Amino acid sequence: MSARATGMRSGRWTVLQGQLRDRPSLVLVGVLLLLVLVIGVTRPGTVGPTWVANTILFAAPLGIVAAGQTLVMLTAGIDLSVAAVMTAAAYVAASQSYFGSIRAVILALAVGLVVGLLNGIGVAIFRVQPLIMTLGMGLVVSGVLLVYSLKVSPEGPPNVPDIVRTLGSGKVLGFVPNSALLWGAIATIVIVGLRQTGYGRLIYAIGDNPVACRLAGVRGWLVQLVTYVICGFLAAVAGLVLTGAINGADLSLGDVSLLPSVAAVVIGGTSIYGGNGGYAGTLVGALILTVLSSLFTLLDAPDPLKQILYGAIVVLLAAVYVRTAGDTG
Amino acid sequence: MSDANVLLETRGLSKNYGAVVALRSGALSVRAGEIHALMGANGAGKSTLVKVLTGDVTPNAGVILLDGHEVRFASPASARKAGLASVYQDVSLVPLLTVAQNLRLTGTAMPAIRPWLEELGLEDVDLTEYVRDLPAPTLHLLDLAQALAALPRLLILDEVTATMPADLSERVFRVARRWRSEGRSVVLISHRMTEVKALCDRATVLRDGTTVGVVDMASSGQEEIVSLMLGPAAASVVVSEGAVADTAPAPRVEQTAALEVRGLRSGVLQDISFTLRRGEVLGIVALEGQGQADLFECLSGNRRPDAGEILVQGKTRRFRHPHDAIGAGLVLVPADRALALLRQRSVLENIALPMVNRLSRWGLINSGAERRRVRTAINRLDIDTRAGSRVMRLSGGNQQKVTIARWLATGFLTLLCFDPTRGIDIRTKEQIYRVLRELAASGSAVLFFTSEMPEIQLAADRALVMFAGRVVAELSAHDATEAALLRAAHGLSRAAAAEAS
Numbered sequence: 139m140s141a142r143a144t145g146m147r148s149g150r151w152t153v154l155q156g157q158l159r160d161r162p163s164l165v166l167v168g169v170l171l172l173l174v175l176v177i178g179v180t181r182p183g184t185v186g187p188t189w190v191a192n193t194i195l196f197a198a199p200l201g202i203v204a205a206g207q208t209l210v211m212l213t214a215g216i217d218l219s220v221a222a223v224m225t226a227a228a229y230v231a232a233s234q235s236y237f238g239s240i241r242a243v244i245l246a247l248a249v250g251l252v253v254g255l256l257n258g259i260g261v262a263i264f265r266v267q268p269l270i271m272t273l274g275m276g277l278v279v280s281g282v283l284l285v286y287s288l289k290v291s292p293e294g295p296p297n298v299p300d301i302v303r304t305l306g307s308g309k310v311l312g313f314v315p316n317s318a319l320l321w322g323a324i325a326t327i328v329i330v331g332l333r334q335t336g337y338g339r340l341i342y343a344i345g346d347n348p349v350a351c352r353l354a355g356v357r358g359w360l361v362q363l364v365t366y367v368i369c370g371f372l373a374a375v376a377g378l379v380l381t382g383a384i385n386g387a388d389l390s391l392g393d394v395s396l397l398p399s400v401a402a403v404v405i406g407g408t409s410i411y412g413g414n415g416g417y418a419g420t421l422v423g424a425l426i427l428t429v430l431s432s433l434f435t436l437l438d439a440p441d442p443l444k445q446i447l448y449g450a451i452v453v454l455l456a457a458v459y460v461r462t463a464g465d466t467g
Numbered sequence: 468m469s470d471a472n473v474l475l476e477t478r479g480l481s482k483n484y485g486a487v488v489a490l491r492s493g494a495l496s497v498r499a500g501e502i503h504a505l506m507g508a509n510g511a512g513k514s515t516l517v518k519v520l521t522g523d524v525t526p527n528a529g530v531i532l533l534d535g536h537e538v539r540f541a542s543p544a545s546a547r548k549a550g551l552a553s554v555y556q557d558v559s560l561v562p563l564l565t566v567a568q569n570l571r572l573t574g575t576a577m578p579a580i581r582p583w584l585e586e587l588g589l590e591d592v593d594l595t596e597y598v599r600d601l602p603a604p605t606l607h608l609l610d611l612a613q614a615l616a617a618l619p620r621l622l623i624l625d626e627v628t629a630t631m632p633a634d635l636s637e638r639v640f641r642v643a644r645r646w647r648s649e650g651r652s653v654v655l656i657s658h659r660m661t662e663v664k665a666l667c668d669r670a671t672v673l674r675d676g677t678t679v680g681v682v683d684m685a686s687s688g689q690e691e692i693v694s695l696m697l698g699p700a701a702a703s704v705v706v707s708e709g710a711v712a713d714t715a716p717a718p719r720v721e722q723t724a725a726l727e728v729r730g731l732r733s734g735v736l737q738d739i740s741f742t743l744r745r746g747e748v749l750g751i752v753a754l755e756g757q758g759q760a761d762l763f764e765c766l767s768g769n770r771r772p773d774a775g776e777i778l779v780q781g782k783t784r785r786f787r788h789p790h791d792a793i794g795a796g797l798v799l800v801p802a803d804r805a806l807a808l809l810r811q812r813s814v815l816e817n818i819a820l821p822m823v824n825r826l827s828r829w830g831l832i833n834s835g836a837e838r839r840r841v842r843t844a845i846n847r848l849d850i851d852t853r854a855g856s857r858v859m860r861l862s863g864g865n866q867q868k869v870t871i872a873r874w875l876a877t878g879f880l881t882l883l884c885f886d887p888t889r890g891i892d893i894r895t896k897e898q899i900y901r902v903l904r905e906l907a908a909s910g911s912a913v914l915f916f917t918s919e920m921p922e923i924q925l926a927a928d929r930a931l932v933m934f935a936g937r938v939v940a941e942l943s944a945h946d947a948t949e950a951a952l953l954r955a956a957h958g959l960s961r962a963a964a965a966e967a968s
Contacts, residue, residue, distance in 0.1 A: 337829035343820055346809035353769065353807060354821040354873070355793035414811045 206369030214412025224377030224392030232296035254370020306382015345412025480529030491676035510862025552619035725912035731775035737936035750927030768792030796880025
């Protein structure tokens, strides 16, 4: 019985690994607080209630679009048309505001639903690869929007509807952003829905093993279809919140949100192969990305450097996550 | 401490995944020129020990000695270089490449593998054929030939014969014996006691990740090994032939047909008809590829038959999707657990999957009721859920029980089991067959295919033998001896040799 220990890894590293595996959100919150601390130290006096409120306000559109992206990625899919949908929803709402705010918002949300439905039909029924389907759909939406913008422009400049502006940049009691309340409501529904409803369970199940789902009698295509519709809808909502926050709409509004919408999900610990993860992580991921870019802005970093650092940090976080939380069993 | 003849020795090997201990203290000593069995119930740590030996997994502690010198394998390649080669139950060939391309991928030279292809009866295999187009047993043998080509000093066979028909298994054993006669060594993992008894010189028995004994095959009996495997507490439930049928309540086969099949055709399946009554366990026996897979695919709604009728309780049903079959009460436990399980999800979510789909639909889950039903199923099958947060961390036997528990929790009329005991240990097998008997006794019907013929008399009331897509024999459990089944499965010995290979 001479069991000699060989090749033992450093204990501290193992503990950290265990923590990451069991409580990924906890570690993410740690990263978030660290970033906030960095801002607080480098720019004293910046971090305060107003700063927190504004950060959440800026994070809200990303958080909302990443909610849809989380659902799709949990089914082992991806939606690359979300940026185009955000732009289209914002632009349609702005250009239709002349006919009344309510009508404008409904049309904007309809854009999201229709694009989501088409994505869903392509992926779930015609079995097109999600990457190709949604990338192509994104191009189609952008092209159609361009034609549309040329058609409507004589009717006057796009003007963000009042209720959208209130939603995107208004604050309750002058402190809590309206968009944060909307984001909170969506987050609650998504988190509880994933855990406590049959549909939520099936999203995980489809992402984990579509064959097993079929054998258990699950109609996987229906789950996928509904998920892409929800993702399209949430992208439209995010587009509205974004356009309200910056009080303007142009034809490249949503472009900057595409990479972050996927990055927030990946950093938040949802597997791109589906079946594992959740929205709580994504939520923190969206906050991390927002704080990160606000850090760069505060540091007055030149744009190219900002891009390089942002991209590198996103890749690094994702890599660290896979190495530590990835289950090799 | 050890004789000079020892080729490989391990001491105190351990490996844990997080809180789950897969291997506690693995000791193994293999002499040159012996066939050494590695035995243990599912989850005892056999696979983990093999993975450590082949460099797939880095142990947390312990040493490996090769020729008395300590070695460490950082990768499968370094283990191969040291002369250790392994073949697993899952074939390690790339499906989208041809055989020749696969060989090149692993750096296997044609002159080196040629004699082994001949030895294993594969001289006719077309090397330009794609791997995905070849039948599974051929691939297993190819995998083995590839391992042999490197002339390993220690050959590890991990459940290689689990899915092979008897004639092909015999080819594998011939190679193992030859290896021994040339002074090399073989480590064999198998749940088939007769194989182990016939082939091996010694056996190392693992229980709960710890080596609990090494036995000499010549001087000790099957019972000794089984009781070592099960441990002192469980020794009293050691199975003898027929134990399950004796202890389960007497079957009361009713006259109402739960399932009737008329003239079904699909794939290999040629015009098959039979009736399954409520309260009955019907066994199906066949050699590899005689249409049994097609039959289960059609019955479970996973494939539409070309012709024929499926009647459930006297009513004709047409299944377009497994959903329809499940709605009609026909539920399937597939042979390959990978096809049935959500590997990253919890035991609860796996068991509740069809329930979620059927009862609570897409709305809010009644978690109290769900947990109660899942708990009942878990208790009934005695599933070890300590590693239950992810099903992939469970042992093979526990995984298989989860696939059955799913339907106990959901409810069904007819249970279809395709080789439910493939690659699982003797105790779990007994538990599964006991549950099948109980289900039948409570009014359900069970249809199961098995590749292990002695199991028919253990669990079934009646057996059908399939050959070339047809039912060629129907035997009562009493008449369904292994010899009788084998004869029938080979097409009543007519043209047997030609069809079997």
